[in-house]
Amino acid sequence: MELYFATSNKNKFSEALELFRKNGSVQIKQLKFKHNEIRSDSLEEIALEAVEKAYRKIKKPVFVEDSGLFIESLNNFPGTYSAWVYKKIGNRGILNILKSRNRTAVFRCCIAYANGNKRKVFFGECSGKIALRERGKKGFGYDPIFIPAGKKKTFAQSKELKKALSHRYKAIIALKSYIFNKK
Ligand code: IMP
Numbered sequence: 001m002e003l004y005f006a007t008s009n010k011n012k013f014s015e016a017l018e019l020f021r022k023n024g025s026v027q028i029k030q031l032k033f034k035h036n037e038i039r040s041d042s043l044e045e046i047a048l049e050a051v052e053k054a055y056r057k058i059k060k061p062v063f064v065e066d067s068g069l070f071i072e073s074l075n076n077f078p079g080t081y082s083a084w085v086y087k088k089i090g091n092r093g094i095l096n097i098l099k100s101r102n103r104t105a106v107f108r109c110c111i112a113y114a115n116g117n118k119r120k121v122f123f124g125e126c127s128g129k130i131a132l133r134e135r136g137k138k139g140f141g142y143d144p145i146f147i148p149a150g151k152k153k154t155f156a157q158s159k160e161l162k163k164a165l166s167h168r169y170k171a172i173i174a175l176k177s178y179i180f181n182k183k
Contacts, residue, residue: 001025001026001027001061001179002026002027002029002060002061003020003026003027003028003029003061003062003063003179004028004029004030004031004054004058004060004061004062004063005017005028005029005030005031005062005063005064005065006031006033006050006051006054006057006058006062006063006064007030007031007032007033007064007065008032008033008034009140011139011140011141012065012067012168013030015162015163015166015168015169015172016028016065016168016172018163019169019172019173019176020172020176026176026179026180031054031057031058031062033050033053033054033057033064035050035053035054037049037050037066039080040080041079041080042080043066043067043068043080043108043109043110044110044112044121044123046066046080046110047064047065047066047110047111047112047121048112048119048121050064050066050112051063051064051112051113051114051119052114054114055114055115060115061113061114061115062113062114062115063111063112063113063114063175064111064112065109065110065111065112065168065171066080066109066110066112067082067107067108067109067110067167067168068080068081068082068083068107068108069082069105069106069107069141069142069146070105070106070107070108071094071098071103071104071105071130072102072104072105072106073098073101073102073103073104074097074098074101078094082141082142083141086141086142091134091142091144091145092134094130094142094145095130095132095133095134095145098130103129103130103131104127104128104129105127105128105129105130105146106125106126106127106128106167107125107126107128107142107146107166107167108123108124108125108167109123109124109125109166109167109168109170109171110122110123110171111123111124111171111172111174111175113175113178120175120178122171122172122174122175122178123170123171123174124166124167124168124169124170124171124172124173124174125167125170126148126149126165126166126167126170127148127149128146128147128148128149128151129146129147129149130145130146130147131144131145131146131147131154133145134154134156135153135154135156135157136153136154136155136156136157136158137156138155138156138157138158138159138162139155139156139159139162143155143156143162144156148161148165148166151165
């Protein structure tokens with residue numbers, strides 16, 4: 001089976017590819033996909049709207065992913081606006097805003113899958129906190145400032161930590177289990 005991941009983010013694609021690679025019966029392919037994302041506070045709404053467009057374009061099994069960083073003391077900012085906020089102010093901007101505020105945060109991910117008339121959503125989340133400064137060079141986006149709960153390293157310092165605990169890996173595992181069990 002060929003399964004398309006509609007994304008223009010090469011980091012997201014390589015994380016998904018790594019998880020699916022272990023099973024030869026599903027081939028993951030990237031559908032380079034740029035579109036105007038709707039504005040919403042709901043990852044699910046955004047992902048479902050995007051997968052509709054992607055499916056219309058390709059008419060083959062396809063999934064999209066929408067994710068974000070939700071910081072509790074900032075009323076869940078940047079949340080579904082994470083990509084835009086990252087582009088505008090980056091990790092330093094987030095660190096400046098936080099200063100002495102509570103640093104509890106959660107990464108959330110929603111995957112929306114479409115095939116024929118079927119639509120399915122899968123979720124993953126990872127709780128943690130925002131580091132005091134940027135640490136590490138691996139990963140992307142907010143990885144250098146996110147420390148998963150109970151750990152000392154940021155996601156950007158440890159690929160292993162990210163793989164075991166990240167919001168995206170959890171959602172992809174849920175998608176994978178659906179894909180393999182429905183056959
Ligand atoms: P979107 O899902 O493409 O709207 O973008 C979500 C944004 O959240 C990304 O551009 C990153 O800035 C951030 N983000 C999402 N997942 C991760 C992650 O695994 N690590 C670091 N930043 C992430």
